[in-house]
Amino acid sequence: MAKKPRVTPMMQQYNEIKAQYPDALLFYRLGDFYELFNEDAILGAKLLELTLTQRNKNSAQPVPMAGVPHHAAQSYIDILVDKGYKVAVVEQMEDPAQAEGMVKREVIQLVTPGTRMKTSADAAKENNYMVALSQLPTGQFGLAYADLSTGELEATTVATTGNVMNELSRLETKEIVTDVTLPDDLMATLTNLGILVSYQSEGLADHQLDYLVQDLAQPAQKHSADLLLAYLMATQKRSLDHLQVAKGYDIAQYLELDRHSRANLELTSNIRTQQRSGTLLWLLDLTKTAMGGRLLKQWIEQPLLDRTALEGRYDIVGGLLDDYFGRAALQEALQGVYDLERLAGRVAFGSANGRDLLQLSHSLEQVPAIMLTLQAMDQHIFGTPLADLDPVSDIQELISQAITDDPPVSVKEGGLIKDGYNAKLDEYRYTMQHGKQWLADLEASEREATGIHSLKIGYNKVFGYYIEVTKANIDRLDPDRYTRKQTLVNAERFITPELKEHEQLILEAQAQSSELEYDLFTQLRDTIKMNITRLQKLGANLARLDVLQSLATVAEQFNFVRPQLTDETEIEIKDGRHPVVEKVLGHQAFVANDVVMPVDETIMLITGPNMSGKSTYMRQLALTVVMAQIGSFVPATSAKLPIFDHIFTRIGAADDLISGNSTFMVEMAEANTALQEASPHSLILFDELGRGTATYDGMALAQAIIEYVHDHTQAKTLFSTHYHELTSLDTTLPHLKNVHVGATEEDGKLIFSHKVLPGPADQSYGINVAKLAGLPEQLIKRASEILQDLEASDQKESQLLPSQAEKNSTNSSLAEPMVAYPSSVTPDNLAVETHQSTSDSEQPSQLALFDIASDQDESVLAELKTLDLANMTPLETLLQVSKWQAKLGK
Template structure:
């Protein structure tokens, strides 16, 4: 299920019918609580069928893998029954998609209950499956019982309580007697086989005869058992396409069960869809951030984009939640288009064809690309590939260059998206000058993430409200980062002087502009310069003209 969910997140559906079919399944699982609990329990006992299929296909599956496959397939009839008995239309319909794979189950009956990891160790094939194998096992087992009896008998005959019969692959079976008890050994029957530092090893004609029988039976048993195992594995290989299809269907069911659990636990709602391009998310939340906050309260926010106003310019201080707000809108749409419920009080969404994001700072120094270059490349890709049915998220465009360069690029992008693409767009910025664009761009709407000052400290409210932000609170954020007070104090003084200088500069420009508009003499001089053909004038004529113009300006002064 986790791989299926990842696949769906990477490739959400773009057709309404498919999305709503998934929604109906989730809805029925929410209402059918006991069915959901039973399914969850059964699905937990199903092993990873995709990986098992892969091992079988490559011929690397062990006896334990085949036992896990059998155990998983044995749960399928119960899963089908739970779905079929639920009485819910979509669940009953889904049950028909599940393949019991009965032929595979029959083949796997040959595998023992708890086979070892290696198929060559024996114990993989169950008793009673093959007569010849059972005969070999009987001979081997009885031979070992006979050896245990022989050990007891030899201890009684010799009186050596520490006497033991052992086995190794090089010397086979042997009777071991310690050096201290060698004088008690019956050398008339015992034939020396191996000398050790503290013991002697012997063999008797009787033991030699049984050894041949036991080892032959054991060797033949292991050989035949592995041969039978490979035959079964190869037969199962023919059913891999069916097993893979079953795995895919079960993984879908696993995801649907998870969707319904999450929807119930975290108060997700079923989103509705519209054929227009309007987004209406009421009291939306970021599902990941909300979960990480634990007991803290997450501040929900609305996001409303209409056909008339489908661009949102977001301002507000750093750390106030602009990026989180943008991400939660995108996540809500992705969740909706994979068939999940969404974290909101209500949601009415369009079917989005693509989501493009330009969020966060990154570079690619190996390729010689700066942070700003990466930002521009990502922006270029989004703008050239987006359609009117796309969603664009741009966070702080233009920060990697000079203020005026960045502001000019940001404004130009907003205007281009507004005039040429028409996609739903969330655009956050610290350039407050851009908030004036709502006067010239009909579809642009200003919003800000609220913050307030209390006793000289900034308090982030994390609430998105209409209108532009009044200030950036950058120095307040620096204070939260514990920058030295000397730096913060100097920054406040500089900010104050910058703001006053800006006002004076604006005032000075306005005064010049005011007088220039009424200065007819200056306009006449400028017009004369513009009209004169310098190439056709002699040096003396040029000097004369310059003298006249200077006189006119001096007279004005």
């Protein structure tokens, strides 16, 4: 029987630590390297492009091994974390030279996608959020999130899985911490999204952090925050003093936008490139600090509903807009402010070095200049922002007194502290400086005494200080003058009792000096740590000023105006523009349009050809609303707006392959969300609803949706369509208005005016647009012939369904339908049934899915009405229909 391979004490220690962190790559410190072993080495070598070697290569079972230099480990850790992996950093906890037996090693930190403290320059204006998610027996979800690098900590209660997904999307979540309470379907969705999911079995046990959750009144919020803090304590193994007291928030206190609407409107991410370029954030971000950039993004993602707060922001933006020189001075000072939030985080975390403290000091030096600038401005507007600024001058003075102008990266090798800061340190430095001078004097005197001008005094860590004489000059040296220490190929090295005595003084001074410098630095860092809350508050106030100066600068560049907020539902925008498109095209090239919807007007039905600007017109209204509700001026010559509570959009074609949903299913699901959740204070944008199915189905659904919004939802709605038949609805729906985007045909060429005009469009110009796209001429000609034939056969017949209002009126005179439309299509019942044409010849009609008149099918109809199509895959839908067929005896 073969013997089991012997496990060395070192590998036994490695295996024990690895067993505690099975889901992490273990960076195990060995001397000057971090090593990976076994499966970690194989995976790490592949991901990091390292050479895979073997430990005990001559044994029967060699151990795969790969390593990285300890001084470059952070860059390799960043690569792994960026790829979604966890890294457990195992450090030597004692000096190997003094250790008895195996060197003690421990995991000093678990680095995960959600717990990164250091970010690249490109990501300075991005938060790094991790989210804790749990579900209570009531069905509610508790959601808490934190950015470990800035100390932000917030929590909310979420009612539905849809809202959970919206929040995760808004936060661009890097990692989710959960317990075992989440339902399986939600876990499957999170896994499919590729977000790292980590598990924490118990909540917060360290009562020293209870103060962080003391303001959370709701059980769901507190439970999720406890879960998150427990995970951070377990993984980071160090002070979390920079974490701010958790704030509870309600999703409904902000303008709500679901993840689809955020994507459609391209608020912070370009829908094609996934980058900032071409987004509202890209347009508005002229911030000078990383803190300001992050805050602006947060404002865009959470527009306000509080009119008083918005008017306060407008006042400051207006004041900065009117005072060019004051704004310029503010910008110049902000330019010198580093990321106070993340610097404070590194101080509390114990990872700040001398250069970080210099950045902190330099930032604090700018605050008095900012305060002087605000003092010179209108105090009715800037008095409160000025009063909120604490310069933290005591910390700035302390750092400037202590830290040298060019400190090293390492905090343990000396060179950090200025002369004159500490008397004992000055003594050590005096000893070292005079010791080195003594060595120089000794070298000069020995050269003169021996006559050997190449004689030199050197140093290495093995032998200390020595006198070196080349072999060519050995004969000139008195054999009794020195004690031989080392023989080299071309030289001999010697020592003297006097040299060794001074060596001891110099080396002791160097060691004690470096140790004392480190102690002085940590004391300074601890003093700053006691003022973390002041620094965080200062950072938040400077970030707010930075965002507002950015909004003022953009308003000046693009001629934005202050919006007038109204308590009514009236919209009156004069010469409105799409701000992002205008920046790309230039102000002169963009065609401005009014958006006027009085209180009694609910729906604007927009027709016109493709490429004419219908979608742009709709998006520019939504972006104007978002801008107004973050406190920005807006792209128009004047704007009167209500405060909207929710924006729903369905713009563009998209599917959801992960959930198994087609483009049309996604379209209907998003439309359903709007119809179910919108209020009279909401804004709905529907672009070409119904186009993903057969013409008659699509037109029927489009009309039913319009009628439902008109009669029930009553939200302000922009509805663009190519179904020209729907434009007749303005005769029966009093709160609907037709508009169209102008276009003319000249010599077979389509000319867009991009101007929104009253009334419906006369045609769609689809073939003209196809010609513009470059389709073959033969194809265009054939399409024109087919179109003429179709128009000739349909010219005497109307395609418009009777509206719900017409059905309810006994005096209405209905137009004869061109085909047999389903008579049962109403806002409340979208089932389809057979309807007899009034013409002499039978027309093909769409068959009913169920016989509505049959009493025996009432149970099937009841199930159909409650069916949650938005959360069903096509296969699940097919199986359900099969069950119904069996029940109906089909």
